[in-house]
Amino acid sequence: MRRKLLLGNWKMNKTVTEAKEFALNAKELGKLARQNKVDMGVCVPYICLAPVKKILKTSLIVGAENCHELDHGAYTGEISIPMLKDIGISWCIIGHSERRTYYGETSEACNKKLIALLNNGLIPVYCCGESLETYEKGETKAFVEEQIRTGFKDISEEDASKVVIAYEPIWSIGTGKNASKEIAEDICSFIRSIIKDLYGSKVSNRIRILYGGSVKPNNIKEYLTQKDIDGALVGGASLDVNSYKELLTNLL
Numbered sequence: 213m214r215r216k217l218l219l220g221n222w223k224m225n226k227t228v229t230e231a232k233e234f235a236l237n238a239k240e241l242g243k244l245a246r247q248n249k250v251d252m253g254v255c256v257p258y259i260c261l262a263p264v265k266k267i268l269k270t271s272l273i274v275g276a277e278n279c280h281e282l283d284h285g286a287y288t289g290e291i292s293i294p295m296l297k298d299i300g301i302s303w304c305i306i307g308h309s310e311r312r313t314y315y316g317e318t319s320e321a322c323n324k325k326l327i328a329l330l331n332n333g334l335i336p337v338y339c340c341g342e343s344l345e346t347y348e349k350g351e352t353k354a355f356v357e358e359q360i361r362t363g364f365k366d367i368s369e370e371d372a373s374k375v376v377i378a379y380e381p382i383w384s385i386g387t388g389k390n391a392s393k394e395i396a397e398d399i400c401s402f403i404r405s406i407i408k409d410l411y412g413s414k415v416s417n418r419i420r421i422l423y424g425g426s427v428k429p430n431n432i433k434e435y436l437t438q439k440d441i442d443g444a445l446v447g448g449a450s451l452d453v454n455s456y457k458e459l460l461t462n463l464l
């Protein structure tokens with residue numbers, strides 16, 4: 213049985229002061245999530261990681277939004293995995309479409325980060341998803357398949373099931389135009405079939421696949437009742453503690 217997972221992605225939002233206020237108000241939510249067998253957390257800007265982790269401790273997952281694949285070196289402005297580990301961070305988003313689009317991150321580059329995170333015992337949340345143009349050409353599956361096969365290159369069977377995959381069609385992120393539950397389920401089930409082809413059914417039955425793209429309290433349940441959707445990666449609706457709470461209560 214795969215545990216449901218709700219992850220927020222704050223992107224470049226909230227000052228440390230605002231993040232601490234959110235964390236103080238979200239502290240109790242961890243108990244409710246655990247009681248209902250849901251894993252829940254937020255991925256926050258680097259500067260907010262330590263203060264938010266200090267408040268939330270283990271009550272909610274606190275994850276990073278990106279990392280560098282090397283442990284240290286002359287990479288101005290980057291953050292390494294040992295730096296994240298040192299402040300108790302054990303989750304990290306990789307390959308969000310905004311990083312792919314604005315910073316040219318390729319699936320090959322994401323693969324290096326996935327391997328580095330897994331070697332360090334962290335859980336990667338690997339994002340994939342197609343543009344509107346690719347979707348309209350009917351090429352979603354071929355596009356996503358390449359992202360998955362390249363992203364998982366040289367990852368062992370044992371490590372593969374630790375990865376969380378987030379399917380996020382770019383045309384649905386922050387646009388309010390969410391993919392229908394049928395489209396989301398079709399692609400998540402397709403992703404699971406690629407994982408089965410790569411690693412067999414033990415891994416494909418265990419790996420968690422999230423949907424992301426304009427998930428809100430009023431539509432979360434329709435996604436999370438689909439067979440192959442194990443949770444959601446949520447941007448906008450994770451910024452406000454009340455809608456973040458509603459995301460959980462509305463799926464119970």
Ligand code: PEP
Nearest residue numbers: 385386424425426447448
């Ligand atoms: C995201 O940032 O990954 C996302 C899905 O954003 P939103 O929920 O705002 O569409």
